Amino acid sequence: MKATGIVRRIDDLGRIVIPKEIRRTLRIRMGDPLEIYTSPDGEVIFRKYSVLGEMSENAAQVAEIMQRLAGCAVLVFDRDHVVAVSGTQKREFYERRVSPELEELMENRRSYAAPAEATQHIRPAEGVPRSAFACMPILTAGDVTGAVAFLDAADALIRPTDLQRSLISAAAQFLGKQMEA
Numbered sequence: 001m002k003a004t005g006i007v008r009r010i011d012d013l014g015r016i017v018i019p020k021e022i023r024r025t026l027r028i029r030m031g032d033p034l035e036i037y038t039s040p041d042g043e044v045i046f047r048k049y050s051v052l053g054e055m056s057e058n059a060a061q062v063a064e065i066m067q068r069l070a071g072c073a074v075l076v077f078d079r080d081h082v083v084a085v086s087g088t089q090k091r092e093f094y095e096r097r098v099s100p101e102l103e104e105l106m107e108n109r110r111s112y113a114a115p116a117e118a119t120q121h122i123r124p125a126e127g128v129p130r131s132a133f134a135c136m137p138i139l140t141a142g143d144v145t146g147a148v149a150f151l152d153a154a155d156a157l158i159r160p161t162d163l164q165r166s167l168i169s170a171a172a173q174f175l176g177k178q179m180e181a
Contacts, residue, residue: 018046027080027103031143050078051145051179058178059084062171066148070167072158073151075124075132076175079106079144082125088151096125098147102135106144111136111169113160121157124149133158134165136172140179148172 008016018028026048028034033049063074063086073087077098085093098106102124105112114121114133121131124147132149139145148171152158160168 029079032079048080050080050083051140053078053081053083055178056083059175060086062175063087063148066150066167066171070150070164072133072153072164073130074171075149075151076138076146076171077102077124077149078146079103083146088130092130093125093128096128099123099126102132102147102149105135106137106147109137109139109144113165114157116159118157118159121152124151130154131157134160134168136168138172138176138179140176145176145179148175 004019004022006019006022008019010016022028028048033051034046035049037045037047039045059076063076063084067074067087074085075082075093076084080098082093082096082098099122101122105122112122112132112135121133122135123130124132124135131152133152134150135147136149137144137147148168150160150164150168
């Protein structure tokens with residue numbers, strides 16, 4: 001564990017403020033769920049909670065099915081990281097952080113489908129040169145909980161077909177409904 005040197009007091013309602021610098025670094029937003037752990041040493045540990053991360057096996061199955069049907073590599077993200085990969089090297093993408101471009105799409109609840117005249121597509125994950133030709137946010141009870149992305153071929157930009165647009169929408173809706181159950 002890394003010490004920050006920041007000390008905060010608990011108020012009379014039992015609340016503590018997480019400093020803005022830490023929230024920004026860890027991408028903790030207002031309304032984000034935090035899981036609370038305690039250790040035998042008396043430590044209280046907060047960890048971002050991801051419903052999608054908890055159901056990563058289901059997300060992996062959805063990614064695999066979508067990869068077969070859409071004919072392209074598929075990534076499933078929670079709000080911060082890749083949680084499922086199909087159709088490409090898992091170690092290349094797994095646990096990579098969401099790119100600022102994809103984070104903005106999720107924040108604005110917008111989908112992305114590459115236009116015909118595009119010379120480059122959105123980069124969905126940080127530190128990876130592969131781009132996505134389609135991205136769709138996953139909504140759960142009205143909140144954005146992640147995204148699904150269809151990746152371009154390693155050596156070519158792809159335009160989404162009507163079938164691929166329908167499939168990415170179905171995948172995002174299915175995962176959203178699974179988290180509501």
